[in-house]
Amino acid sequence: MKRRGMSLMLSAFMAAGMLMSSVPAMAEEAETEAEAAIDLEDYEASTGNKVTIWTWDYDNTLMMADAFNEIYPNIEIEVVNVAYSDYFTKIQQAVASGSELPDIVAQSCTLLKNYGQLGIFEDLSAAPYNVDSNVFFDYIKDRAIMEDGSLIGIEESVSPSGIAYKRDLAEKYFGTDDPDELGEMFTTLDDYVDAGIKVQEESDGEDFLFHSPGAVGEMLYFMNTEKLESDGTIHFTDKMSSVLEYLTKFRDNKVMDTFQNGTPQANATYADKHHIFYPCPNWVINYYIKPNDPDGSGNWGIMMPAGGGYSCGGTSLGITNTSDAKEDAWKFIHWCLMTKDGAVMMKEKLNFFIALKEVYEDPDFLGGPDEFFGGQNINDFFYNKIATSISTLDVSVYDQTVIDIRDLLATAISDDPDLTAEDALEEGLEEASMKILDMEID
Amino acid sequence: MNHSMKTTGKKRGKHWDYSVKYPLIFVLPFCICFFAFNLFPIIYSFFLSLHDWSGVGEKKYVGLQNYIMIFTRDKIFFKSLRNTLYLLLISFPPAIIIGLLIAAFLFNIKRLRTFFQTVNFLPYITTPVAIGLIFLFLFDRNTGIVNRLIEGAGGEGLNWLGNPGLAQLVIAFMILWKYIGYYMALYLAGMTSISQDIYDAARVDGAGAVRTFFSITLPLLKPINIFIIVTSLIGGLQLFDEPNLMFNVSTTSIIGGPKRSCLTMFWNFYDVAFGSTARLGYGSAVAVCIFIVILIISVIGLCLMGGKEERKHE
Amino acid sequence: MNKIRKPLLYIMISLVSLASLFPFYMMIAMSTFKTEKMFQTIPLYFSNYLLNNLKTVFGSNFLRAYGNSLLVSCVSTVFCTLISAMVGFALVAYRFRFRSVLKKLIMLTMMVPVQLGIVGYMIEMRTLHLTGTRLPMILIWLANGFGAYWMMQYIESSLPMEMVESARVDGSGELNTFFKIVLPCVKPGIVTLILLIFLWSWNSYLVPLVFVNDNTTMTIPIFIKSLGNAYMTDYAAQITGLAVATVPLLLLFILGSRNFIQGLTAGAVKG
Structure with a gap:
């Protein structure tokens, strides 16, 4: 009894203290903001407060923190692992419940506008950060800019996407494991259908071209670069009809297996001998392929997707305005994502391509062949063949909502052999009309 | 409590003890906790349900619109x-x-x-x-x-x-x-x-x-x-x-x-x-x-x- | 006839028990596997990866989550049981105004889950500046409708009021009577409630899901969910962590099983 009373009293005191101290603290904040830009060259300095990052991309973020600490040894970075499926919810709950937010938030690109609406991020285009977004690639520079002109995060990678394949299986079924030759074999989505049928026939139904409807749905969705929203209308039909059409086609011809994307079971297929192609944005290499197929070095290749390269996914790092280590947080983001050294580290360790234009001017930057990919120069491939052809990337408040519906439909299609693309679209439209209340949907 | 006040004489003290004082002592912790951590949140949720609010910024009073939405859409x-x-x-x-x-x-x-x-x-x-x-x-x-x-x-x-x-x-x-x-x-x-x-x-x-x-x-x-x-x-x-x-x-x-x-x-x-x-x-x-x-x-x-x-x- | 029936009964209950035990057994078997291998075989036998899994689990923040879970559950259980016993005793031992109102209220709250008010509760905790602490996960258990109802039922059915009366005659104060006479007398009921509340708060998922945002307040269910990279779920480590997490419950239930079943029988049958 006593203990509870004590702690209650204690927290009451704390509450009072916080209330009283908040006013001067705010004034102080205003002062520092008026100050000149942060001295990024001061490698020894530290605010003394550790920088907390929440991430679902734990291993990669740890690598970034380690590399950063070699340059800035006095800044402590704490990496907290939060499941992807809970991430946005957790941020929202922290905001609504007034609990402590991390200093750095990883903003999934499909939720950028939703993060913007929370109003918790520093405007990185203003002092003391003073980022001019023109230093980034044109197609991506406006994605993290909100309606009021504030820049809430810096993109980690432009996320160029190819198709990863297992060399031995490609050789077996298509007679070659050369990325260029394979790329020429698959120029339309229907080529995948034909190849899928062939694979099924020759393996007695054992092998599949792709592993998961969810992964295929994601690829098809991002291949279509049409804007989801314009003038208050969500173009659901335009965005989804080809996705649904090919999902049903793939299902009917058993081009894809039935794994639920991202589950441990699906991840285990990366190491098996039954699934050949995987949609492969650059981040898939470190998230999926390497951890799940540690013995697969040399057996992987990356080829051009049908219809050309596309950009899929991406994450921005932003600083919360309640952070007590903004300077240090900014040093971290700046070094990793906006310097040449950072760019090299991101490319070497994570296979990430930061959005800073100038680092690519150096012809040596992209480096040489990659062992894991059987000697293929995947960096050159990702950058020169794919990244340069990406068209303007844009996101709306409802991207994630539509993506959730897409996953729902992908599962439904793979389960029900009689579900047609038209029926699925209708179902999707109805779902959308229930979830999206303040915009037109067509 | 009025009821107990009306009773008179020596008995009153004891009666008060057993019908007000002790019941109160034994019931109070439950009632306080119940009100503070169970009932109040539900009442407050009801109050919130009449608003449009995402957790940050101003609450916007919208009357029964949320309920209408549930029942119609x-x-x-x-x-x-x-x-x-x-x-x-x-x-x-x-x-x-x-x-x-x-x-x-x-x-x-x-x-x-x-x-x-x-x-x-x-x-x-x-x-x-x-x-x-x-x-x-x-x-x-x-x-x-x-x-x-x-x-x-x-x-x-x-x-x-x-x-x-x-x-x-x-x-x-x-x-x-x-x-x-x-x-x-x-x-x-x-x-x-x-x-x-x-x-x-x-x-x-x-x-x-x-x-x-x-x-x-x-x-x-x-x-x-x-x-x-x-x-x-x-x-x-x-x-x-x-x-x-x-x-x-x-x-x-x-x-x-x-x-x-x-x-x-x-x-x-x-x-x-x-x-x-x-x-x-x-x-x-x-x-x-x-x-x-x-x-x-x-x-x-x-x-x-x-x-x-x-x-x-x- | 009885000679055939008896063994048959035992075979039957053994089968039912096996069905009950099966997933439990699987949990233990799976914790000895390496995640990748688990999908290649049927993990019904034991493999040799248990130590590595344990290493993964204990190499992370598991102990802290474990400690948090223990703290939250113990404190919740103690106070909830005490408060419930007090109100239960009052409802049986005294005739006071609003007694029947309170009784009805308790029965009603028993069925209305507290989590429904979680949005309001969250804002309340925010206003009190308690978010980021373990208190939100404790406070919500203090006034538990089921606990109060249970204690009321149990005390009514198994506490001889004469004992309380005679204590009064002997000049014992009411609080003294409650702690020295009433509580020991209804021990099985108390043990039952302790076990249930501990179980429920230990396994509680929704409330921590809303309130836990950092490593320092994480409880086991939330911790397990975040264990391992989102893209390469370490299934085996998760299962191992859960197996370890079940140990306190197991111990409690084995230690308290006699009292527990006695308590359930008396509370639920005689009531």
Whole structure:
């Protein structure tokens, strides 16, 4: 009894203290903001407060923190692992419940506008950060800019996407494991259908071209670069009809297996001998392929997707305005994502391509062949063949909502052999009309 | 309190002690905590349900608009209500009946009884997170043990977790597994506490086993029946952990499972309030609607318990 | 006839028990596997990876989550049981105004889950500046409708009021009577409630899901969910962690099983 009373009293005191101290603290904040830009060259300095990052991309973020600490040894970075499926919810709950937010938030690109609406991020285009977004690639520079002109995060990678394949299986079924030759074999989505049928026939139904409807749905969705929203209308039909059409086609011809994307079971297929192609944005290499197929070095290749390269996914790092280590947080983001050294580290360790234009001017930057990919120069491939052809990337408040519906439909299609693309679209439209209340949907 | 003031004389002090002072001392902790941490949040949720609010910034008063939205546009709310009731109906009654039947067959077991009871409690105490993971593993379409057994027997594996109807069955099965042993243990405890004399008398009267069960055992078990029905209603209406843990595991997880067939009221509420479109006001309105649904069911439950109360006073 | 029936009964209950034990057994078997290998075989036997899994689990923040879970559950259980016993005793031992109102209220709250008010509760905790602490996960258990109802039922059915009366005659104060006479007298009921509340708060998922945002307040269910990279779920480590997490419950239930079943029987049957 006593203990509870004590702690209650204690927290009451704390509450009072916080209330009283908040006013001067705010004034102080205003002062520092008026100050000149942060001295990024001061490698020894530290605010003394550790920088907390929440991430679902734990291993990669740890690598970034380690590399950063070699340059800035006095800044402590704490990496907290939060499941992807809970991430946005957790941020929202922290905001609504007034609990402590991390200093750095990883903003999934499909939720950028939703993060913007929370109003918790520093405007990185203003002092003391003073980022001019023109230093980034044109197609991506406006994605993290909100309606009021504030820049809430810096993109980690432009996320160029190819198709990863297992060399031995490609050789077996298509007679070659050369990325260029394979790329020429698959120029339309229907080529995948034909190849899928062939694979099924020759393996007695054992092998599949792709592993998961969810992964295929994601690829098809991002291949279509049409804007989801314009003038208050969500173009659901335009965005989804080809996705649904090919999902049903793939299902009917058993081009894809039935794994639920991202589950441990699906991840285990990366190491098996039954699934050949995987949609492969650059981040898939470190998230999926390497951890799940540690013995697969040399057996992987990356080829051009049908219809050309596309950009899929991406994450921005932003600083919360309640952070007590903004300077240090900014040093971290700046070094990793906006310097040449950072760019090299991101490319070497994570296979990430930061959005800073100038680092690519150096012809040596992209480096040489990659062992894991059987000697293929995947960096050159990702950058020169794919990244340069990406068209303007844009996101709306409802991207994630539509993506959730897409996953729902992908599962439904793979389960029900009689579900047609038209029926699925209708179902999707109805779902959308229930979830999206303040915009037109067509 | 007025009442106690009216009483006079020496007795007043003692009377006051036993009708005001001590009751107050003993009741106060509960009442204070109840008001502060249970009732107040619900009242505040009701207040919030009249607003449009995402947790930050100003609350915008919108009157009953959230409720109008639920009743005119939000088919998902009603779907979640149907799902919950359906899951409740296909799982708890069978669990209760099977538990009761097994107990009836087994109640004259004397040796190792406590051991068996404890063992059958295990599913009930296993963390829902673990149950979700294990069932996910058992019923996975491609690698799950269930499908491998079916395929081994020459059949074709089913899409347990991807098909709406089957997914509901898996959840129901999970509930069955969790509760049958628990109910059995409870019934067993109840039955063994019924005096043996009653059974002896019944046997003398020539009553068969079945008749004895229906006309003696079952009526005497009424209190335990009510206990079980009430607690399973509470549990069933709040169903959230298991479905959420089974269908919210990967990067492309679907809220509510295939076709949202396993979206329960609580999951829907959680998703609306905290999910991808944070709407605390609207979420609160959903909570109030669930509250009303549960209230209606509770009143029915109360009548059941009230019936018991009367019986005892007879 | 009895000679055949008896063994048959035992075979039957053994089968039922096996079904109950099966997933439990699987949990233990799976915790000895390496995640990748788990999908290649049927993990019904024991493999040799248990130590590595344990290493993964204990190499992370598991102990802290474990400690948090223990703290939250113990504190919740103690106070909830005490408060419930007090109100239960008052409802049986005294005749006071609003007594029947309070009784009805308790029965009603028993069925209305507290989590429904979670949005309001969250804002309340925010206003009190309690978010980021473990208190929100404790406070919500203090006034538990089921606990109060249970204690009321139990005390009514198994506490001879004469004992309280005679204590009064002997000049014992009411609080003294409550702690020295009433509580020991209803021990099985108390043990039962302790076990249930501990179980429920230990396994509690929704409330921590809303309130836990950092490593320092994480409880086991939330911790397990975040264990391992989202893209390469370490299934085996998760299962191992859960198996370890079930140990306290197991111990409690084995230690308390006699009292527990006695308590359930008396509370639920005689009531």
